[in-house]
Amino acid sequence: MREFEDLLRAEFEHYLSEVTLYFRCIDAERARAWREAAEVTAQYGAFLEALRRAPP
Structure with a gap:
């Protein structure tokens, strides 16, 4: 696992x-x-509002 530590850290930071x-x-x-x-x-x-104010 130690051999992949830097790779995994870099991938996680990128993510x-x-x-x-x-x-x-x-x-x-x-x-x-x-x-x-x-x-x-x-x-x-x-x-x-314009409709309400418009004449019928």
Whole structure:
């Protein structure tokens, strides 16, 4: 096992680095999607308000 210690450590560190990048990417996309959903919700609310105020 000792003969593979350095290799295993390097592989594990690489894995942690890659999974951290992946989670950061997922977090950034989640934040972007929430911002987009908030914008669409606001636009839809404005649309409904315009309909409510429009003459029949």
